[in-house]
Amino acid sequence: MMELVCPAGTPAALRAAVDAGANTIYCGFADETNARNFPGLNFSREELAEGVAYAHRRGSKVLVAINTFPRAGSEQLWHRAVADAKTAGADAVILADLGLLAHAADRHPELRRHLSVQAAAANPDAINFYASSFGVRRVVLPRVLTVAEITAINREIDVETEVFVFGGLCVMAEGRCSLSSYITGKSPNMNGVCSPPSHVQYVETRGELAARLGGYTIHRNAKDAPAPYPTLCKGCFHSEDKTGYVFEDPSSLDAKDLIPALAKAGVTALKIEGRQRSRSYVAQVVRSFRGAVEAVAAGRPVPPGTLASLTEGQAATTGAYRKTWR
Amino acid sequence: MSDIHPSIPTVPALMAGPLRVVPLAPLAQALTLLARRLVRHHPGLINRLGPYVACRFAIAPTDLPVTLLLEPHPTAMRITLHRDPPRADARIAGPLAALLGLVHGTWDGDALFFSRDLVIDGDTAAALALRNAIDDCEIDLGAEIAGLSGPFRHLLTPIIDLAERRTGVPLRRAEMWP
Numbered sequence: 001m002m003e004l005v006c007p008a009g010t011p012a013a014l015r016a017a018v019d020a021g022a023n024t025i026y027c028g029f030a031d032e033t034n035a036r037n038f039p040g041l042n043f044s045r046e047e048l049a050e051g052v053a054y055a056h057r058r059g060s061k062v063l064v065a066i067n068t069f070p071r072a073g074s075e076q077l078w079h080r081a082v083a084d085a086k087t088a089g090a091d092a093v094i095l096a097d098l099g100l101l102a103h104a105a106d107r108h109p110e111l112r113r114h115l116s117v118q119a120a121a122a123n124p125d126a127i128n129f130y131a132s133s134f135g136v137r138r139v140v141l142p143r144v145l146t147v148a149e150i151t152a153i154n155r156e157i158d159v160e161t162e163v164f165v166f167g168g169l170c171v172m173a174e175g176r177c178s179l180s181s182y183i184t185g186k187s188p189n190m191n192g193v194c195s196p197p198s199h200v201q202y203v204e205t206r207g208e209l210a211a212r213l214g215g216y217t218i219h220r221n222a223k224d225a226p227a228p229y230p231t232l233c234k235g236c237f238h239s240e241d242k243t244g245y246v247f248e249d250p251s252s253l254d255a256k257d258l259i260p261a262l263a264k265a266g267v268t269a270l271k272i273e274g275r276q277r278s279r280s281y282v283a284q285v286v287r288s289f290r291g292a293v294e295a296v297a298a299g300r301p302v303p304p305g306t307l308a309s310l311t312e313g314q315a316a317t318t319g320a321y322r323k324t325w326r
Numbered sequence: 327m328s329d330i331h332p333s334i335p336t337v338p339a340l341m342a343g344p345l346r347v348v349p350l351a352p353l354a355q356a357l358t359l360l361a362r363r364l365v366r367h368h369p370g371l372i373n374r375l376g377p378y379v380a381c382r383f384a385i386a387p388t389d390l391p392v393t394l395l396l397e398p399h400p401t402a403m404r405i406t407l408h409r410d411p412p413r414a415d416a417r418i419a420g421p422l423a424a425l426l427g428l429v430h431g432t433w434d435g436d437a438l439f440f441s442r443d444l445v446i447d448g449d450t451a452a453a454l455a456l457r458n459a460i461d462d463c464e465i466d467l468g469a470e471i472a473g474l475s476g477p478f479r480h481l482l483t484p485i486i487d488l489a490e491r492r493t494g495v496p497l498r499r500a501e502m503w504p
Binding site (some may be wrong): 197202 | 432433437440445453459461
C-alpha cells in the first residue's frame with residue numbers, strides 16, 4: 001500500500017491525522033526553520049516529542065520539515081533544529097539546503113534524510129546528486145511534473161519519491177520563487193512564509209471583497225463568490241486587453257483519481273498539503289485519501305467523493321499531472 | 327467531523343431579538359468566567375497567541391445583535407458584549423453556528439472563509455493566530471458549561487447533546503461524535 005504522508009500544524013492536528021489513518025505525519029518547529037512559519041502554528045520541542053510518542057504508539061511515523069535556507073551567521077538555529085528533531089525521536093528530517101544536508105549527513109548520519117520540495121529537484125541527475133552526496137533516501141517531487149515525467153524519473157533513480165496529491169498548489173520552482181519577497185520582503189525560502197498574513201488585508205465594501213497583499217489589491221470578488229488567499233501567483237491581473245489569472249487559477253490540487261497512475265509510476269508516498277489548516281481539514285482529507293489508497297491496494301476503483309468545499313476557490317485541479325495549457 | 331458544510335444554521339430572529347434589550351453585563355461576566363476556565367484548562371491557548379496576546383478580538387455573530395470583544399490574558403481574560411461594533415485589532419464575523427463550529431473543530435476555518443461564511447478584517451495575522459490557537463486546544467464548550475454547573479452537570483450534558491442534534495449548531499467538540 002502506498003504511504004500516506006499527512007500535515008500537522010499543531011499537536012491536535014497530528015493526533016487527528018494519526019487517528020484518521022495517516023501512515024506518516026510531517027510537521028515543523030515554531031520558528032523560521034520550516035516553510036510554514038505562520039502565527040499560532042507549529043511545535044515546541046516538548047510538543048514534538050509528545051507527538052512522536054503518540055504517533056509511534058499507533059504505528060505512524062513523524063517527519064520534521066526543516067526546509068528553509070539557513071541565513072549566513074545564523075546556521076546554529078537550523079543545526080539545532082536537526083539535532084532536536086533527532087532527540088525527539090523523529091523518523092526523518094525533510095531538508096532543502098545543501099549546507100544543512102551536508103551538516104545532517106556528517107553529524108547525524110543515522111537520521112534519515114528526505115529532500116524537501118523546496119529543493120526543486122526535478123530531474124534524475126539532480127536527485128542522484130542529492131542521494132550520492134548526502135545519503136538522501138526520499139525526494140519530494142515538485143508540483144510541475146506530469147505522471148509520464150515522474151515515471152521517467154523513477155526509472156533512473158534508486159531513492160523513493162513522494163508526490164503531492166491534495167491541497168494548495170504551487171507551480172513555481174519552489175525554493176527559488178521570489179514573488180512573495182518581491183511584494184512583502186518575506187519568502188517561504190528564508191522566512192517560512194509565502195504571502196505572510198501580516199501583509200494580508202481583506203476589505204469588504206458593499207459585499208465585494210478586496211484581498212490585498214503588501215498594500216496591493218490582488219483580487220476583487222463579487223458577493224458570494226469564493227474568496228481566495230492573496231498570493232501573487234494566483235492573482236487576477238490586467239494583461240494587454242484581458243483581465244484574468246495570468247499565472248494560475250486560485251484552485252487546489254486533488255489528484256485522488258490519479259493514485260493508480262502514480263502507483264504505476266513507481267511513487268512510494270502520497271503527500272497531503274495543509275500544515276496551516278485545521279484539525280477538521282486534516283481529519284477529513286486523511287480519511288478520504290486513506291480510503292482511496294486502501295481501495296487501490298486492493299485492486300478496487302478509487303471511491304467517489306469530493307473535497308472541493310475544503311479547497312481554495314472551492315475548485316480542484318489535477319495540476320501538472322495532467323498538463324493542459326490555455 | 328462533518329465532511330462538508332452545505333448549510334450553516336442561523337439563529338432565528340425571534341430568539342436573537344431579546345439580546346437587543348436585555349442587560350449585557352451579566353452575560354458578559356458569565357462568558358468571562360467561562361473564558362478564564364478555558365485558559366486554566368488550556369494554557370496553550372495563550373502561548374500560541376505569542377505576540378498577538380495583546381490584541382483585542384471582535385467576534386461578531388452575524389445572526390445576533392451583539393459583538394463579543396475578547397481580550398486575551400493568562401489570568402485576566404475578559405469578554406465584553408457590545409451592541410455597537412467595538413474597536414478591535416481583528417474582527418471575525420459569521421453565523422454563530424460557524425463560529426462555534428470553528429471552536430469545536432467541526433468545520434475548517436479556511437474553508438468557511440473561502441466560502442464567505444466567515445469574514446476576517448483588521449489584523450489578519452492576529453486572527454489566524456487566534457484561530458490556530460483555538461483549534462489546537464480541542465475545546466468543548468458544552469463540557470465546560472456543564473462543568474460550571476456543579477451538581478447539575480449530569481443533567482445538563484444530555485440536554486446540550488440533544489440541543490446540538492436538534493439545531494445542528496456545534497455545541498460539543500467534533501471528536502466527541504463518531
